[in-house]
Amino acid sequence: MIEKCLACGIEKDSSVKEIYPYPDQGLIDDPIDPFFTIDCQELRPGEESDWRVVRVCHECFHRMDPDMWISREGWESLEPVTPFETLPKLP
Numbered sequence: 001m002i003e004k005c006l007a008c009g010i011e012k013d014s015s016v017k018e019i020y021p022y023p024d025q026g027l028i029d030d031p032i033d034p035f036f037t038i039d040c041q042e043l044r045p046g047e048e049s050d051w052r053v054v055r056v057c058h059e060c061f062h063r064m065d066p067d068m069w070i071s072r073e074g075w076e077s078l079e080p081v082t083p084f085e086t087l088p089k090l091p
Contacts, residue, residue, distance in 0.1 A: 001014050003035060003055065005055065005057040006081070006082040008056075008057065008081065009081040010059075012035070014035060017033065019031055034057060035055045037053060037054070038054050038056065038070055039069040040069065040084070050072075052088060052089060053087060054070070054075060
């Protein structure tokens with residue numbers, strides 16, 4: 001199935017495994033899915049946080065250097081093709 005990176009817009013077949021191109025990060029040496037799914041949170045003081053889901057290619061994942069989740073500011077630092085407001089909401 002063809003999917004698009006929500007950050008850079010590159011399209012890839014999600015059924016084709018890839019080797020992560022940054023071995024120095026020590027993530028994994030085996031072929032993996034071409035996209036990572038990460039939770040993204042907008043902190044709103046005094047209000048409930050707005051959580052979204054991002055799907056990014058290996059290159060964008062590397063540019064973000066995420067931990068367990070990212071902030072809206074972290075997402076926007078990529079200058080993504082998909083604005084935060086249109087990201088899918090986290091169920």
